[in-house]
Amino acid sequence: MRNLTTLDTASASIPSGIGQKIPHESAERHVAGSAIYVDDIREPQGLIYAAVIRSTVAKGKITRLDLTPVLHAPGVVTLLTLDDIPGITDIGPVFPGDPILTSDIIAYAGQPIAVVAAKTERQARQAARLAVIEYAKEPPQLDAEAAVAAGELVRPSHQMQIGEDIDLALSSAPIRLEGKMYVGGQEHLYLEGQVSMAVPCEEGGMLIYTSSQHPSEVQKLVAEVLHIPFNRVTVDMRRMGGGFGGKETQAAPWACLAALVANKIQRPVKLRLPRIDDMVMTGKRHPFVNHYRIGTDNQGRILAADITVIGNGGHSPDLTDAIVDRAMFHADNAYFLSNARIQGHRARTNTVSHTAFRGFGGPQGMMIIERAMDDIARHLGCDPLDIRKRNLYQAERDVTPYHQDVDYAPLHQIIETLEESSQYWLRRAAIRDWNAKSPVLKKGLALTPVKFGISFTVQHLNQAGALIHLYTDGSVQVNHGGTEMGQGLHTKVSQIVAQCLGISSEHILVTATRTDKVPNTSPTAASSGTDLNGKAAEQAALILKQRLAEYLAQTLSIDVEQLRFADDRIWWTDTDSKHFAEVVQDAYLARVPLSATGYYKTPKIWYDRTQAKGRPFFYFAMGAAVSEVLVDTLTGEYRLLQTDILHDVGQSLNPAIDIGQIEGGFIQGMGWLTTEELVWNPDGILLSNSPATYKIPAISDAPPIFNVALYEQPNPEATIYHSKAVGEPPFMLAISVWSALRDAISSLSDYRISPDLDTPATPERVLTAINALRFAAKEAE
Template identity: 70%
Template sequence: MRNLKATGSQAKQIGGATGVARKHESAAKHVAGEAVYVDDMLEPRGTLYGAVGYSSIAKGRIASMDLSAVRQSDGVVDVLLLDDIPGHTDIGAVFDGDPILTSDEIKYQGQPIFVVVADTEQQARRAVKQAVIEFIEEAPMLDVVEALTAKQFVRPSHYMAHGDAQVALENAPKRLQAEQHVGGQEHFYLEGQVALVVPAEDGGMLVYSSTQHPSEVQKLVAEVLNVPVNRITVDMRRMGGGFGGKESQAAAWACMAAALVLKTKRPVKIRLPRVDDMTMTGKRHPFYNTYDIGFDEQGLIQGADIMVAGNCGHSADLSDAIVDRAMFHADNAYYLPNVSIAGHRCMTNTVSHTAFRGFGGPQGMMIIERAMDDIARAVGKDPLDVRKLNLYGAAGRDTTPYHQKVEHNLLLELIEQLEQSSNYGARKAEIRQWNQTSRVLKRGLALTPVKFGISFTLQHLNQAGALIHIYTDGSIQVNHGGTEMGQGLHTKIIQIVAEALAIDPDEIQITATRTDKVPNTSPTAASSGTDLNGQAARNAALILKQRIAKCIAEHKECAIESVCFTEGRIYWGDQDESMSFADAALFAYEHRVSLSATGYYKTPKIWYDRDKAKGRPFFYFAYGAAVSEVIVDTLTGEYKVVGVDILHDVGRSLNPAVDRGQIEGGFIQGMGWLTTEELKWNDKGALMSNGPATYKIPAISDTPKRFNVGLFERANDEETVYHSKAVGEPPFMLAISVWSALRDAISSISDYRISPPLDTPATPERVLNAVMVTRELAKQQEGRSQS
């Protein structure tokens, strides 16, 4: 007992609250249906309900608008138009270009034009359909390649380079070029966009919003109303999923509701129906990528010229940073000694695409993973051998295209461990033999790695705050700037605080994220929720621990170094005397010690000079690898994922159960993005995949029967909270192994000589087309060899 110290380095020894599986803090409420989301809240008396009227065309102008039938509809109380907005009318997250409503120009189908409020939600939805709006329609720009050719961008292009790519390409023994279309993705959160705004005193408002970024909602509502930010309070207890779709795009509905509260002096709630939600909100950016790569006879890359072009939609939203992150991850796990990377932000007449798990990183990784498969076919090697040959390694092979050193590299060790545990080599040989005798069904196997940078690439977002109260009965209330969307952030924060104070996690209560408790918060995004808010909460807990220890030392006349927190008790002196944590809290209060503290944290070491395209944008990298096996029907293009083995780097896991859940969920969501989830707009720019009948996310039946997830637990070398690593986004990209396995199966038709073209999502139609193209190319190749 005497040697126990309340320090972070020995936290596991003292508290034991982290590093263990603990159920989600709201799990029981989720199962029982008792978890309260915004739409479940008891609404104040007199609440009105809003519905949004939006454009049916993708580009043009409003010729005339008659809303008289809307105003006369049953239950209608008022209508909000652009001219009714007292303050800012542009609510762009970073750059201008996102008007809250439009009265003239139309840039995409789904652009909000007016909002109606009525006594009931049904009345509002019926009334909004009574609008008579005539448009002057123009031909929309919908194709990203056309936008790229026309240099139609929402933001300037960005470039980065390392070495001399062109000289290396010209001197390379072998050279390949390819292009690739990577589809977007609908967030399909279970809880749609919703906001409830309640009037308060002095022109203030209380905003309940399903948002990943309460501070941004607070700021934008204040700007729309033309009031100081301190008049607006945003409250967010939990979201029914976000995935990035509620980072910037939750703000509009809160702003509309707030403007209607100002107009009607009554509470207003806006909840989007699923079709309206899918029509009016942004998706994962579709990308158009190309590569020009030179390599030697063994498949070792010597030079690469890579281009990534994001389809951003009509405005910038978060696209500048998203395309940057695609560029940062265009190398994925591979050292490119001579490389140039161009990133373009293309403007099209669709809804403005936005943040989605991985934030552009997955789209950037796709092009280099295609290259690895293509190089392998060109040199006649297994793709895994080519991947391992090109991995980041020791000094001289450890610098990224943006000049950050890849330190504490776990790639080769992790991959080889997975290769062995998944029995990759024997399975690969068995599959090759099986494919030789199976004429219709073909199997494929692929192992792909992930190296994902952790930090916001916008430096000032890498900060967080927390507020902790200890009450005189020893119970604790924690508030922090992160938001809970089902990912287990609150659960981990509880464990972190319990570890720091060496108490039972059940003594800790997390309260709703509120802008009047912790101000100026960053969005819960970039996999940094626990890294930032967990460290801030821990810092606050350590301040309180120090205060209590000092109080005990002073009044028990002992050295402060002898005060020890362990297992819910506090010992001092010769460790013969102790009191419970609850008694200590009361003791400190009675001796006039503050039991409330704020904690703050900012990520160290990170910087990026965008003008020079050099820096250290990431505090550290998270690594992982996945082996996926598929079987493909070459007559129909239908396929099934039959097995998945994952080994993922989580540092020192704060909660292995939560981490496994994130890995499993991220992989399945990534698999959906690359296989079944297809966004479809018609030639007029109208979204056709606007509901579950026309947009297919993975079902439980799509989960592979063999689904093994292992945690590569090794303490993070960087000083993160208890040396853990982020686990929200990195596992998403493990699903690239499914797409690579599909290409492997199709390539077997050509005895693995042809690398099939396969854009994503790899629907059965695209797979069948790739089968036919591969067969034709194989015939042509055979004909040339015979002649």
């Protein structure tokens, strides 16, 4: 009898479910306000509220700590200090360096010192302000370049290279250019802030409700700070109101603190950070300083490249090692570098520990090579698109600096298609004409590609599990290790299971992510949520499908290959069938097990860090965007007029969700590159600490003409239904906006000068670049 679990379901026809524009499973609840987030869970009897007492200086030592006024404040139930922790006190997710509380050394402004718990949230927050803390202040280190020069690193530097003598290749190139740029960080600004609720259980256990992208890590760390076995801690996570990477590692401290207080007083405890505390106390996208030296031939093809990226890690390692690695992996973006040396440094500074953010270092790494493309074009008097196309990966020029082969065909097809559909060259001519006649308002245009590797660069994270139950009424419950943060993961997983079982996704419920159902899960990050958990759910569904098929085939005395699962029925001829629910009921009576687990691990991936060689990515997702801007050269203000996007999603599981992710990723990327500015004062205090001082894009910032299309070509790799990840790659399409701004500024020199424009490219920075270019143009005359 043929084993259905080995069938290539991806090669089968795609019925309703997969490929359909099914709405997000919680869309109506989101709109109606009935979706349950952690802070909406019905509060248990006796709940106590916690607030964090944090440092107000960025570097130094505590010389006096008097918490007596806090303890005597109205409503206060207890205080938690470092001495109250029964287990570990360092909760660094990969490497040590993240003390959960401090009693002496201060490494950044906002560092937790103690926790106060009171009968109301207001009482807890008011009491926290009464702490008397004195410090011996020291000058904070806030400059990443200076930190690297002084050897202040959170992790050792790393280098990858292709080619033998990079310096010789550079010195012998006909054209040599170099450039440097600062790439700003970014606040996650998820709508739901950091929040956790801890409920003590029997036998010294703890139930944790948390807004986290990594429930298993929260389970592990809570158990370790409480000094109890992992199996005594259960983490429940139904949904997040946004994460973007900011809740991958940095949701854990608040869960641990809530659990510690709950354990101390044996009462439920909720800890929810106020927005300002959240912004001050949690890490951001890493700011970077990047530098290139490049040699090209007379047509602008790169012959040699020496690229350095410096990631500002903040005070501790967190995920900085892997993030800078990914910046290095993506410093080539879509371009072949035959001789290249790429160095990555991880600076230690006195700020919050910077952490994962959509793209995980990839966007910061891409920025320097895209700057180089524009610079080469201006030097040669070419259109930047021509230079980009000449340097694309292509035949016999298809190996990355880390020695992975690139399937480059989609890159060329996407760019050629978009070039035509967006009427790039017609618009380029019209813009040149406009700029020649308009003395103040200048337009800019840019087409930039994206090649983004998909997989966790830490190999063991590329695995997932799922658990599926069939109930006797034919309904299906699915649990998997991924977390839902608005991206539609649960919707896609329900479609996958529906496809496997031949039933409507309406009969499928994907439940909250829980560590007591699927253990040892990976974080929902690296665009891998559907790739990993979808495959695991498919495996579990196929096991159940096999059991049902074997049972029914035996009762009908037919071969299992005659059975077809479709339309909520199981068919053995074109006219004979049984309802799916009826077969499940009969199978139960026949004692067929109706629950199964599935497991998946990504194949083919490996990376030897000692050799800086390997295949760290299962495949690449690709795309391109054309953006047009209008700049006021007297004020530096600008508008995005139009964006056209063509993005590679493989065979789309859900085009509506995929397009939504592309649109959202692009707008968030545009915010990172234009308006979202992190500002610390010289004392290391974050000034951009609220939505009043930190500007994310509004709907008015979206381009009035916004064309998004899917490049639907099945992924040649055996991903789930040959789809491709869509969470992170579209973020980097926004580089086209920054490049278009540079294009508009360059028009002031008749496109002879490539302007310096660090990010975020605020109107102030745009005006500074305009004035610098005008001065340079006059000097050149």
